[in-house]
Amino acid sequence: MKTILLIEDDEVLRENTAELLELSSYKVITASNGKMGVEMTKNSLPDIIVCDIMMPELDGYGVLEELSKSPKTKHIPFIFLSAKTEQQDVRKGMNLGADDYITKPFNETDLISAIESRLAKAAIVKETRNSIEEPVSGNKEDDLRTLNDLKNFLDDNGETIHYTEGQNIYKQGEHSNAIFLIAKGIVKCHSLDEKGKELITALYKEDDLFGYTSFIQNIPYQESATAIKETTLVSVSKNILKDVLVNNHEVTLELIQLLTDNLFHVKEQLLQMAYGSVNQKTAQTIIKFSEKLNRKPDEPIRISRNDLASVAGIATETLIRTMTLFKKQGLIEIEGRNIKILDIERLKEIY
Numbered sequence: 001m002k003t004i005l006l007i008e009d010d011e012v013l014r015e016n017t018a019e020l021l022e023l024s025s026y027k028v029i030t031a032s033n034g035k036m037g038v039e040m041t042k043n044s045l046p047d048i049i050v051c052d053i054m055m056p057e058l059d060g061y062g063v064l065e066e067l068s069k070s071p072k073t074k075h076i077p078f079i080f081l082s083a084k085t086e087q088q089d090v091r092k093g094m095n096l097g098a099d100d101y102i103t104k105p106f107n108e109t110d111l112i113s114a115i116e117s118r119l120a121k122a123a124i125v126k127e128t129r130n131s132i133e134e135p136v137s138g139n140k141e142d143d144l145r146t147l148n149d150l151k152n153f154l155d156d157n158g159e160t161i162h163y164t165e166g167q168n169i170y171k172q173g174e175h176s177n178a179i180f181l182i183a184k185g186i187v188k189c190h191s192l193d194e195k196g197k198e199l200i201t202a203l204y205k206e207d208d209l210f211g212y213t214s215f216i217q218n219i220p221y222q223e224s225a226t227a228i229k230e231t232t233l234v235s236v237s238k239n240i241l242k243d244v245l246v247n248n249h250e251v252t253l254e255l256i257q258l259l260t261d262n263l264f265h266v267k268e269q270l271l272q273m274a275y276g277s278v279n280q281k282t283a284q285t286i287i288k289f290s291e292k293l294n295r296k297p298d299e300p301i302r303i304s305r306n307d308l309a310s311v312a313g314i315a316t317e318t319l320i321r322t323m324t325l326f327k328k329q330g331l332i333e334i335e336g337r338n339i340k341i342l343d344i345e346r347l348k349e350i351y
Contacts, residue, residue, distance in 0.1 A: 002119060003027045005046040007037035007063060008081070009055040013104075017050075017111075024112050034058030038066050041073050048119055050111075053082035061092065068097055077118040081106070121156075144248040147258065151207065153244065154181045158234035163227040169211075172224045176213040178235045182206050185231025186293060188307060191223040200310040203228075203292045209258070228307070281312040282322040283350040286332065290341060300333075300340040 004026045008014040011032070018028045029044060031037035035057035041049065049067075053060035060080055067073040078097065083104040099121075100114045144150055158181065163169060169180070172191055180187075182204055189202040189210060201223050204210045213221050245252045285308055293301050309319040323339075326332045331347050333340040341347060 001025065001027045002047040003029065003044065004115065005029050005031065005037065005040055005044065005049045005051075007031045007034060007049065007051040007055070007060070009033055009052060020108055020111070021115075026115075034060065034063040037063050041067055041076065042070065045072065046076065048077040048079070048115060048122070050079045050081050050115070053080055064098060075122075077122050079114055079118060081111075144244065145250045147251065147254040150244065150248075150251045150255070151181055151209070154179075154209075154236045154241075155183070155234050157240065158236040161233050161235055163231045163233065165227060165229045167227050169225040169227060169233065170221050172222065173220045176211065176219060176221045176238070178237055179209060179211045179241055180225075181234040181236075182208050182210070183232040183234055185233075186228040187225055187231060187233075188228050189223045189225050190310065198306070198310045199313070200307060203288070203311070205292045212259070228303070278314055278318055278322050279325075279350050281314055282308075282319055282326070283331075283347045285312040286323075286326075286339060286341065287344065287347060300335075300338040302337050303339065304337060 004021055006014060006018055006021070006028055008017065008030070009032055014030055014032065018030055021028045029040060029046065031040050034051075034055045037049070037051060038058065040046075049063075051060045051063055058066070060082065064078055064080075067076065067078070074097075077099045079100045079102060080098050081102050081104065099118045102110060102114055144153055160183070163185070169187065170176075184206055186206075187204045187208075187210060188200050189204070190198050190200045192198055202210070211221070211225065213219060245255065288311065289303050289308065290301050293303075305316050305320055305323075309316040312319060314322075323332065323334060326347075327334050329346075331341070331343050333342055
């Protein structure tokens with residue numbers, strides 16, 4: 001039976017939540033303030049901690065910071081439970097190392113689901129989590145075998161960062177000291193030509209890696225990266241990744257294959273831009289955005305005309321005229337920034 005430490009200063013909520021968790025077959029110990037919660041954690045070493053933020057003696061942020069100082073408690077899964085819903089509050093908690101953030105009022109399903117998920121994750125990555133305390137080079141060569149293993153490693157050892165729609169992640173020319181895994185959202189990488197026109201070089205969706213300008217040289221980013229919509233990233237330093245690749249050869253080969261595939265797609269895009277007609281470029285770009293945004297063909301996508309034109313490699317005015325033509329032909333529907341594909345087969349036939 002797994003043990004949960006519930007740290008909550010509201011007596012009624014604490015007792016009700018404890019009863020709910022016990023009925024779900026968990027052993028529950030409780031603390032009425034943060035200071036008491038820290039002591040109980042050190043004495044009992046629970047399997048997971050559910051902690052309020054606003055409390056006397058020591059708030060939830062303080063509890064998490066205090067526990068992160070000890071090797072015995074720093075890896076215990078930690079879930080914030082709070083009425084604070086502002087983005088900066090959530091970001092602060094996640095940046096401190098919290099595993100999840102549940103807002104009050106909450107329902108039983110959300111809480112139990114979060115606990116089960118974090119306990120399962122803790123069990124799966126038990127070995128790799130030790131790399132936070134020890135050099136990554138201490139890992140056995142066969143610890144990480146696949147690209148998915150690498151992504152799990154990054155997810156468990158990286159810093160979680162949140163970006164709003166349109167916010168820059170990094171700019172061309174800045175020092176490239178990290179790579180990124182997309183936990184949620186869409187990111188575009190882009191650069192400017194000699195005339196100042198933006199060219200989108202790549203689109204990345206959830207579970208994609210990006211930002212790998214160089215793994216061994218300290219060269220600047222060769223392009224900029226921007227969140228197309230609200231996005232959550234996991235950031236890991238290049239030094240950590242370098243050690244992982246040195247000691248996990250199978251993952252290195254998979255990453256090389258990923259880079260090879262990316263280069264192939266870039267080559268295809270350049271050929272399309274060079275030789276494809278305006279109609280072909282526009283049709284291909286609309287479908288590409290639809291796929292990257294994880295939408296079904298008949299679901300609308302919200303994307304700026306500038307981004308569409310940039311990926312297609314045509315002027316914005318030309319793209320708008322072509323889209324108007326597609327609308328008249330019954331291929332797409334346009335309402336503001338929303339685009340809905342009405343006939344994907346005919347759209348595919350164009351290119």
